[in-house]
Structures are given as C-alpha cells and as structure tokens.
Amino acid sequence: MKHFIFAVVFLALIAAVPVSGQEQGEPAKVVTVLVREEMVAENALVTGTLHYDTVGKLSAEVSGLVNSIAFNEGDKVNRGDVMVRLNTDFIDKDIELVRIRIRHVGVRMENVEKDLERTRKLFKESSASEKAYDDLRYALRELSIEKEALSKELDTAKLKKAKSVVVAPFDGIVLEKTVGVGDWLAPGAVFCRLGVLDDLCVKVPVSEELVKFTRRGEHLDVDLVAQERTVQGVVTGVLPVADLRTKNVTVKIKLPRIEGAVENMSALVRIPTSKPKKLPLVPRGSVVNFQGKQMVFTIKEGKSAPVPVRVLSYEGAYAAVEGPGVVDGMTVIVDGAERLRPGQPVEVIRREGA
Structure with a gap:
C-alpha cells in the first residue's frame, strides 16, 4: 500500500x-x-540544552571586604589568574602585632637563659637551691613553647593574607558574577560560577519508551542553531531520574570544545527511535x-x-x-x-x- x-x-x-x-x-x-x-x-530531531558539565562555584576561605575584582561575566580565565582581592588592613595589623610579641618573648628568653646559666654555676657550688634552678629551666621551656605558638599564630595570619587573594582553580569561562567592589565576602559565599571550557554537554529530554535505543558511546550529530554549525557528540549516559510530569528521561551527550558556547543555548539532536x-x-x-x-x-x-x-x-x-x-x-x-x-x-x- x-x-x-x-x-x-x-x-x-x-x-x-x-x-x-x-x-x-x-x-x-x-x-x-x-x-x-x-x-x-x-531517528527523530529533539531539542536539547547546552551545559558546561563541570561548573565550579568559587568562594573565599576567609572573610573580608572586596577591594578589587579582576573578572567579568563571559571572561575566559586561566588557572592561577587572580579573581578577587580582599582588604587585608586588619590582617596586616595582626601580623605586625604577633611579630612584636615574638620579639618580646625572645627578650624574656634571653634574660631567663642568663639567669639559668648563673644559677647553674651556683647550684654546682651548692650556693643555689635545686628548686631555683628547676624554676628557671621550666620558665625557659614555657617561653620556648609560647614563642612556638606565636610562630604558628604568625603563620596563620600570613595564610589568611594569602587566602585574601582568590585565584581561578582551573581554565574556564565566567558564567555568573555575584559580587561587587565594597561587598563583604563571607567564607563559603559563592561569588562566581566558572565553567570548564573543555567539558561541554547537551542534555536532551527523550521519551522513556525511546531511551532503550540510545547506546553509551554512540556518536550523534548535534546542530547548534544559534551558531549555524553541526558538531559530533558522544552519548555518555542517561540520567537515572525521569521527569515527574512528562516522564521524559535525560540523555547526556558530551561535546568537543566550542568557541562561543553559551550555557542553556538550544541544540538539535537526532535521537535514535528504532533498532538498527x-x-x-x-x-x-x-x-x-x-x-x-x-x-x-x-x-x-x-x-x-x-x-x-x-x-x-x-x-x-x-x-x-x-x-x-x-x-x-x-x-x-x-x-x-x-x-x-x-x-x-x-x-x-x-x-x-x-
């Protein structure tokens, strides 16, 4: 017929x-x-959405007032590039104060060491008591521990200062900026979303009856409508959760690096609808x-x-x-x-x- x-x-x-x-x-x-x-x-043409599969949510490890910002949305950054600098006035004062305290402990240690040397000679000559000698030895040990603690405190202050400069953890593109100069940045507060340039994917909603025809590792053509170009992607898997309302299942397709890729842009994919x-x-x-x-x-x-x-x-x-x-x-x-x-x-x- x-x-x-x-x-x-x-x-x-x-x-x-x-x-x-x-x-x-x-x-x-x-x-x-x-x-x-x-x-x-x-196969049938299905509309999917482009995503950066790996997205870093950047935040600071220390709190502080934002002094400067070195990025804007859409910028490409390299690993190690400075993103944000926080004000370090209070940290600088803490560092200076700890250094003064360390010097002060050092002077006290010199004084106790001299007293200990004199007492040691007198103790040998039985002109000083054992208690006086032991008291000076323990006092010197306490000062040594105090100096060590202050050194650790100084290291912590220096580390806070270093952490006040936040750098990019990997090569990527800035997807979102949520901070401005003068804002107070708390530890863990996200100030930037950074997408990995080489980790693009398309997520395609597919009817649950058709998912069985899609195979991991299969190569599929992907049409990027806005860019008027076609690239080839590889099926990396099926997300194990169906949409509660439509019962569609999301098929994930990995793409090569694409210049000018925009998060959430449309992509047309030919999804298999039958067995070969x-x-x-x-x-x-x-x-x-x-x-x-x-x-x-x-x-x-x-x-x-x-x-x-x-x-x-x-x-x-x-x-x-x-x-x-x-x-x-x-x-x-x-x-x-x-x-x-x-x-x-x-x-x-x-x-x-x-």
Missing part, C-alpha cells in the same frame, strides 16, 4: 510538470552515485524538495526521473531513506539534482564511488 501511494505521487508529479523543448534538447550535466544499504537506526535495520543510504545533497515533496532523481533512458522518498534518519553526510525502487546499487543524481525537472535529458560527467 505504501509503495502504491509513492507510485501515484510519482506519476502525478511527472504529469504536472511539462518538460520544455529547450530542457529536452540541452542535457544537464550531473554527478551520480550508487545507493548503498547499511544497518541504520531511524538495513536501509538505503543516499548523500544528503541528493534529496531535494520538489513541489513540496522530498525527492531523489535517478536516470531512465538518459532522462531525469524523480522518485519520492521519506527521510528516516541522517547519518553524517548521508540520509537513510525509503521509497519505491530505492535499493542498493540504484543510481541517484547527487550534484545538479536541485536544478532538474522530470524528463529532462542529463549527461553524467562523473560517477562517484564507481
């Missing part, structure tokens, strides 16, 4: 378009290719729209002959089609088909794949 309908449409088109004498007398130069059959799955089966493959350029119908042109008795087809899927530069008589080894016109009319004489100047 399906082939009968195709045949009727085919005959109607030929009858509807008369061929002029000029077209009959002047053969059109064309390039042909042979149809080949391969195992291909039918043997289908005729023709070059995309051989499928033309003729009077509102999809056609391929073949050659019969030296003249163009349109054959109505239905595109079932796209596989790179090829389209998997079905139509009356479209079988493995059939000749179709790939270059020049868009200029042809039914019954127009043609001259084959090259046979590709022959």
